[in-house]
Amino acid sequence: MIKKPLFLLALMGILISSCTVSKSARTQQNLFSGTWNLDDVYYENASGNFKSVIFNDAEDICFEDSEWFFRDNNSTGRYTIGQSSLCQGGDRFFRWSVVEPSENYQSQLQFKFIDENRKDISGGYGYRLNIVNLTEQNMTLxxxxxxxxxPVTIVYKFSKK
Structure with a gap:
């Protein structure tokens, strides 16, 4: 009789420990938490003018001055694009996490789109951005x-609100 509760307790311990993130990833998640303004979107490693659709959503110009909110306690967030003649304004919801660095890449922000009820609407497809700089006040992805x-690099520069 006692073996079953001990087995369940051990199983829960394994599950909980497998779902934890490292201290560095937790620190980065805490820094993401809050509201950010996307101040600038520009391109590196390329010459000329570019016009692109970012995240299969909107043109790059629509993302400038967009507001991004990250909630770290449930890993959800949203970004808000302003309405204009070029941009379909409104909120876009996502689930996010920090991917720890490996020998192939640095830390990354990954996210996928969800609806207002936190249901996946992207078919499991998502996006990863390299975290180049992340402080309490500034972020570069x-x-x-x-x-x-x-190859072209899209740079996203944020400031904390």
Missing amino acids: KSNVTADGQ
Whole structure:
């Protein structure tokens, strides 16, 4: 009779420990928490003018001055794009986490789109951005893409509200 509760307790301990994140990932998640303004979106490693659709959502210009909110206690968030003649305004909801660095990449922010009820609407597909700089007041994220067969880096510069 006592074996079953001990087995369940051990199983719960294993499950809980497997779901924990490292101290560095937890620190980064805590720094993300709150409201950020996306001040600038620009391109590195490329010359000329670019016009791109970011996150299969809106043109790059629509993301400038968008508001991003990260809630670290349940790993949900949203970004809000202002309405304009070029941009379909409104809230976009997502589930997010920090991916720890490996030998192939630095720490990354990953997210996928969800609806207001926290249900996946992206079919499991998501996005990863390299965390280049993350402090209590500023954040720089980068994503590597290809344009005309050439590598281009999109840079996202945020400030904390």
